[in-house]
Amino acid sequence: MPQxxxxxxxxxxxxxxxxxxxxVWDDPVNLMTYVSxxxxxxxxxxSARAEELMLQVHTSGSAVVATGPKxxxxxxxxxxxxxxxxSTLAKVPQ
Amino acid sequence: MRAFDAxxxxxxxxxxxxxxxxxxIDLVQQIIGLLERVKEGEADVEPTVLARLFxxxxxxxxxxxxxxxxxxxxxxxxRKVENARGVLASFDVAQARRTxxxxxxxxxxxxxxxxxxxxTLTDLRLVLxxxxxxxxxxxxxxxxxxxxxxxxxxxDWFGFAQGSLxxxxxxxxxxxxx
Numbered sequence: 480m481p482q483x484x485x486x487x488x489x490x491x492x493x494x495x496x497x498x499x500x501x502x503v504w505d506d507p508v509n510l511m512t513y514v515s516x517x518x519x520x521x522x523x524x525x526s527a528r529a530e531e532l533m534l535q536v537h538t539s540g541s542a543v544v545a546t547g548p549k550x551x552x553x554x555x556x557x558x559x560x561x562x563x564x565x566s567t568l569a570k571v572p573q
Numbered sequence: 574m575r576a577f578d579a580x581x582x583x584x585x586x587x588x589x590x591x592x593x594x595x596x597x598i599d600l601v602q603q604i605i606g607l608l609e610r611v612k613e614g615e616a617d618v619e620p621t622v623l624a625r626l627f628x629x630x631x632x633x634x635x636x637x638x639x640x641x642x643x644x645x646x647x648x649x650x651x652r653k654v655e656n657a658r659g660v661l662a663s664f665d666v667a668q669a670r671r672t673x674x675x676x677x678x679x680x681x682x683x684x685x686x687x688x689x690x691x692x693t694l695t696d697l698r699l700v701l702x703x704x705x706x707x708x709x710x711x712x713x714x715x716x717x718x719x720x721x722x723x724x725x726x727x728x729d730w731f732g733f734a735q736g737s738l739x740x741x742x743x744x745x746x747x748x749x750x751x
Contacts, residue, residue: 505710508702509695510732512739514690540710556630557645561652563695565709567632 497570501545501555504565505536517562518544546571576737577682579744585682587737589667594678598664600727604696605657612650625699625708626653632722653696658688687742688746701728 504515511533516531522544535542545555552568559566575588589597610626611618612638627646663686667678682690701724702708720723 506574507707507710507712508698510736510739512743513691513735516739516742517705520688553630553641556641557649559684560628560630561649562692563626565628567628567630567749 496549497573499549499568500543500571501552501559502541502567502569503532503536503544503559504541504567505539506544506565507534511537512562517559517564521558521562546569574734575724576733578737579741583745585687585738585741585745586744587680587734588670589678589680590674591676591678594664594667596727598660599606600697601646601657601660601693604693604700605654608650608654608657612647617701621708622700622703623702626696653692656689656692656696659686660693662686663690682738684742684745687738688737691735695729698728698735701725701731707716 514536515526515529515533518524518532519526522529524532525559532542532544549568556566557566574590575706577585577587577734580586607618607622611623627642627649629635631637640659658726663680664678667680670677670679699708704718705721705724705728706712
């Protein structure tokens with residue numbers, strides 16, 4: 480007879496790891512138009528979305544620009560570093 | 574320098590004075606030299622420059638950040654060197670034009686070379702900003718060195734060039750008005 484008082488959370492046990500965020504940080508060097516351009520050309524965001532995220536970076540100090548598996552977020556962070564932006568990855572807060 | 578402008582054919586065109594070209598090429602070659610020294614593991618590169626060109630990928634885990642940097646450094650350097658060489662190549666093919674004030678160079682970029690330029694202008698500004706002490710929001714700023722004023726004028730000049738290139742690029746891509 481199986482344990483009836485134990486609830487198995489299938490969704491949790493089938494998800495490979497926790498999702499991660501790619502965060503871009505404000506820096507005083509990069510032009511606002513450059514940051515928007517990077518968001519458009521690398522992530523393929525619309526002008527409006529790129530502008531919105533750029534302004535969030537500028538005014539709040541950082542913005543989450545992508546969420547997903549760790550390996551994918553690592554690729555995004557390397558790409559951001561390639562463009563000269565300050566970028567980190569962090570586990571999505573639970 | 575005359576700012577970048579979009580041509581009807583969809584290229585980006587700017588005009589540089591001969592002395593500006595020489596100065597620009599010299600700094601780009603210095604960036605390539607710096608990147609190659611980093612790749613060869615030479616320890617004479619200013620740590621603050623390294624930290625800004627190859628930032629931490631993890632804010633609260635220094636060993637994970639170090640490991641990440643070890644895995645990604647070579648590819649990042651290759652990409653930055655490729656950008657810089659792309660910039661040098663566009664000066665190689667720049668047409669000369671005589672004006673009343675002397676000779677100028679017409680730098681004409683397609684989209685691929687514009688991307689090389691945007692990357693290298695960023696790296697140049699990051700390196701200059703680091704030496705000025707203004708590269709991150711937590712920097713104290715305004716380091717007093719004998720050539721700070723000169724470095725700042727270069728920093729502003731590259732910012733002007735990059736800003737005008739982005740504006741011209743947006744015009745070509747039809748983003749400016751949307």
